[in-house]
Amino acid sequence: MTTQAYFRPRSLVEALGLLDEHGPAMLVMAGGTLAMPLINKGVSRPEKVMGLRQAGLDYVRQVDGGVHIGAATPLSKVRADSGIPLLAEAVKNVAGWAVQNVGTAGGNLFAPPPAGDFAVALLALDAQVKISSIRRGERLVPLFEFFTGFLTNCLEPDELVVEIQVPKPVGKSVLLKYGRLYTNTPAIVSVAVSLVTENGRVRSARVALNAVGPHPFRSRQAEAALTGSLLDAVAIETASKAAAAECEPYTDPIASADYRRKMAGVFVQRALTHAAN
Amino acid sequence: MASTIITFTLNGRETEVMVKPLTTLAKALREKLGFTATKCGCYEGNCGSCTVIVNGEPVLSCILPVEEVEGQNVLTLEGITPAEGLHPLQQAFHENFATQCGFCTPGMLMISKALLDKNPHPTENEIAEALSGNLCRCTGYDPIIAAVQQVAAAPNGNQGGTHE
Numbered sequence: 001m002t003t004q005a006y007f008r009p010r011s012l013v014e015a016l017g018l019l020d021e022h023g024p025a026m027l028v029m030a031g032g033t034l035a036m037p038l039i040n041k042g043v044s045r046p047e048k049v050m051g052l053r054q055a056g057l058d059y060v061r062q063v064d065g066g067v068h069i070g071a072a073t074p075l076s077k078v079r080a081d082s083g084i085p086l087l088a089e090a091v092k093n094v095a096g097w098a099v100q101n102v103g104t105a106g107g108n109l110f111a112p113p114p115a116g117d118f119a120v121a122l123l124a125l126d127a128q129v130k131i132s133s134i135r136r137g138e139r140l141v142p143l144f145e146f147f148t149g150f151l152t153n154c155l156e157p158d159e160l161v162v163e164i165q166v167p168k169p170v171g172k173s174v175l176l177k178y179g180r181l182y183t184n185t186p187a188i189v190s191v192a193v194s195l196v197t198e199n200g201r202v203r204s205a206r207v208a209l210n211a212v213g214p215h216p217f218r219s220r221q222a223e224a225a226l227t228g229s230l231l232d233a234v235a236i237e238t239a240s241k242a243a244a245a246e247c248e249p250y251t252d253p254i255a256s257a258d259y260r261r262k263m264a265g266v267f268v269q270r271a272l273t274h275a276a277n
Numbered sequence: 278m279a280s281t282i283i284t285f286t287l288n289g290r291e292t293e294v295m296v297k298p299l300t301t302l303a304k305a306l307r308e309k310l311g312f313t314a315t316k317c318g319c320y321e322g323n324c325g326s327c328t329v330i331v332n333g334e335p336v337l338s339c340i341l342p343v344e345e346v347e348g349q350n351v352l353t354l355e356g357i358t359p360a361e362g363l364h365p366l367q368q369a370f371h372e373n374f375a376t377q378c379g380f381c382t383p384g385m386l387m388i389s390k391a392l393l394d395k396n397p398h399p400t401e402n403e404i405a406e407a408l409s410g411n412l413c414r415c416t417g418y419d420p421i422i423a424a425v426q427q428v429a430a431a432p433n434g435n436q437g438g439t440h441e
Binding site: 002003004005006008032033036037039040041049051053076095096097098099101102181182183184 | 297298299320321322325328334335336337339340341342344345388391405406407409
């Protein structure tokens with residue numbers, strides 16, 4: 001079956017109305033960098049498709065306390081306009097230039113690992129996702145609660161991700177992506193850490209990883225190991241081991257599960273060491 | 278939904294194309310409009326051979342619904358090739374043996390053109406990063422990078438494109 005209708009709503013209200021009307025029979029896409037390959041290859045044969053480019057969700061707004069990014073904002077615009085170096089670094093590592101121009105901040109949340117690296121920066125910065133439904137209104141969900149499994153999330157069928165809210169970064173943050181190439185490469189592991197220290201002790205820590213589990217996640221064990229401790233080599237070693245243990249890595253043509261787990265530890269250690277210095 | 282007519286500017290000229298829903302720009306260019314310089318390698322956004330320039334930005338035409346370029350400015354390789362002779366980038370690719378089987382070349386030329394338009398004097402790393410979404414399985418990339426560097430180094434080297 002070929003696609004019978006391609007809807008291009010001109011506002012969020014129109015988009016939510018279409019979703020309410022057509023339900024799960026309609027495929028929702030923003031830039032299309034995930035959906036179009038599947039449609040081209042016939043893996044996905046949606047009867048109806050909705051594209052969100054014109055729906056008023058393409059913006060980067062500096063607000064009190066942070067940045068609000070429209071879900072359909074191209075990643076290249078996030079890279080240029082967010083004013084947050086960690087986000088720019090994360091986008092730099094997502095695919096090539098032509099894909100960054102089309103792929104979106106919200107859409108990247110739906111990319112299965114090892115893709116979807118943008119989320120590690122968002123997790124490390126404690127971003128929230130604004131979700132909207134025409135019947136039930138809006139809700140804000142911390143990004144770490146958004147992901148529920150491989151290709152699954154907390155969205156209800158009538159809901160759309162409409163915005164990502166990123167608080168102004170505090171403390172130090174570092175993002176490292178390890179792949180086989182210098183750039184535009186699938187991750188063996190991606191790591192982002194964010195640390196706030198006080199008198200040499202860690203007041204708060206966030207350690208986020210991707211490509212070593214069913215979805216981007218925060219290593220709570222590593223964070224617990226760091227919080228309250230001196231940021232020394234021993235604490236960093238303990239936290240990296242905890243992060244490696246918490247991974248649920250998989251084997252694919254890029255790397256084996258064992259290697260991924262090992263590298264998760266190594267790169268958490270490097271990221272924390274960077275952040276400590 | 279029946280076919281619709283999409284209007285956009287293609288290489289400086291108002292163009293209309295009648296398409297079924299969700300037809301890609303690459304398909305419209307190649308199969309409906311006869312603009313076959315744009316190549317489709319992977320149909321999934323990995324290889325870059327379908328790169329065209331929309332409003333000055335490189336995009337992949339094989340994963341872009343043509344409905345999305347309604348009213349926009351699309352530039353393909355046909356649009357930068359002069360009626361006589363070659364665009365400086367084409368000339369440099371030729372001189373540096375930057376093309377072998379030639380399948381990636383249209384995409385390589387378009388991404389290089391987009392790069393030099395934004396950054397007339399890129400470093401080698403900037404060129405490599407810009408080209409990283411375009412696969413070439415023949416040349417090993419060095420001659421392609423050398424060709425882009427040659428154009429970047431030439432006086433007025435970036436000029437010569439039509440319909441910009």
